[in-house]
Amino acid sequence: MRVLVTGGAGFIGSHFVKRLVRGGHDVVVLDKLTYAGNPANLAGVEHELVVGDIADPEAVARAGAGCDAIVNFAAETHVDRSILGPKEFVHTDVLGTMCLLELARETGARYVQVSTDEVYGDLEAGCRAREDDPLRPSSPYSAAKAGGDLQVLAYVRTYGVNASITRGANTYGANQYPEKLVPLFVTNALEGQPLPVYGDGKQVREWLHAEDHCAGIELVLHEGAPGEIYNAGGEDHENLEVTYRILELTGADPSLIRHVEDRAGHDRRYAVDDAKLRALGWRPRHSFGETGLPETVDWYRENRAWWEPIKSGAYRAYYEEQYASRLKG
Numbered sequence: 001m002r003v004l005v006t007g008g009a010g011f012i013g014s015h016f017v018k019r020l021v022r023g024g025h026d027v028v029v030l031d032k033l034t035y036a037g038n039p040a041n042l043a044g045v046e047h048e049l050v051v052g053d054i055a056d057p058e059a060v061a062r063a064g065a066g067c068d069a070i071v072n073f074a075a076e077t078h079v080d081r082s083i084l085g086p087k088e089f090v091h092t093d094v095l096g097t098m099c100l101l102e103l104a105r106e107t108g109a110r111y112v113q114v115s116t117d118e119v120y121g122d123l124e125a126g127c128r129a130r131e132d133d134p135l136r137p138s139s140p141y142s143a144a145k146a147g148g149d150l151q152v153l154a155y156v157r158t159y160g161v162n163a164s165i166t167r168g169a170n171t172y173g174a175n176q177y178p179e180k181l182v183p184l185f186v187t188n189a190l191e192g193q194p195l196p197v198y199g200d201g202k203q204v205r206e207w208l209h210a211e212d213h214c215a216g217i218e219l220v221l222h223e224g225a226p227g228e229i230y231n232a233g234g235e236d237h238e239n240l241e242v243t244y245r246i247l248e249l250t251g252a253d254p255s256l257i258r259h260v261e262d263r264a265g266h267d268r269r270y271a272v273d274d275a276k277l278r279a280l281g282w283r284p285r286h287s288f289g290e291t292g293l294p295e296t297v298d299w300y301r302e303n304r305a306w307w308e309p310i311k312s313g314a315y316r317a318y319y320e321e322q323y324a325s326r327l328k329g
Contacts, residue, residue, distance in 0.1 A: 002026040004067040007074030011176045014041035015210040030063035036177040054096035064103045069110040079139045086140030093144035101155040111163035112221050113152045117270045118142035128273040131229035138265045156227040164224035169234040173210030174299040186300045189252035196323050199262035201240030204269040208234030209286035216282045231272035235288040249297040260326035
């Protein structure tokens with residue numbers, strides 16, 4: 001297959017590109033190369049790169065010419081940034097999705113929308129979201145992703161587009177931009193910097209390794225049904241539990257933990273029922289605590305040349321805006 005992977009220079013997208021190339025597929029990457037898009041993530045991987053915005057029809061048409069399938073990873077993804085400025089999230093996650101669906105409609109290409117478990121919103125203990133549950137997004141980010149998902153379902157029903165949706169849990173692994181919890185706390189711990197834990201740190205997330213997530217997405221690409229949604233879950237852990245495990249793996253002092261003012265509208269718990277994806281044959285291979293997180297910490301320890309330049313650049317301005325007043329408080 002010739003596959004257009006949007007956002008392929010980002011975190012999960014780059015893992016997916018590598019997986020497709022290993023499988024013998026021809027890959028075109030369309031990426032705007034914003035702060036989280038890094039060509040170094042694809043170093044040594046055979047692919048064609050088109051720099052452009054998924055909300056730009058001309059760039060989409062250029063990149064998608066002759067492609068049999070489109071897998072959309074391109075998105076503004078960080079909740080904290082969406083609270084600071086939601087406009088970019090609607091532009092990319094809703095309008096950009098519509099633009100890609102227009103390409104799929106015109107060409108007949110298979111389409112997979114990579115979404116998030118956050119569209120289901122807060123869940124009580126013991127509950128797990130199913131694919132047909134109502135969407136209750138809490139943040140501008142998750143609302144934008146839900147909007148994109150609804151565009152996909154509308155294009156399936158109205159235009160007959162061959163499209164499916166995946167909704168993955170919190171994903172971790174190598175090459176993740178250091179604004180999300182795992183890479184932020186790992187790199188801060190390696191530098192001896194504070195680990196800013198929101199509120200009491202008792203928020204529960206499912207943790208899913210990037211390679212396991214990508215295996216599920218590829219399975220849906222080949223075997224998913226049009227108009228169907230597939231959850232990809234992980235292992236349940238409280239944020240504070242993850243934080244202490246990171247301290248243990250890095251050898252950093254627990255005194256680095258700082259409980260700071262919580263995020264506005266912060267959901268307490270996400271969890272999904274992924275029986276539907278497992279019925280297709282998907283099984284995660286990484287244990288979060290035993291293999292996945294230790295391997296991830298080792299990667300950041302051994303690849304300072306990848307993340308140190310990032311944290312010394314424009315990232316500092318964002319970090320100061322997000323955490324400086326919280327840490328002082």
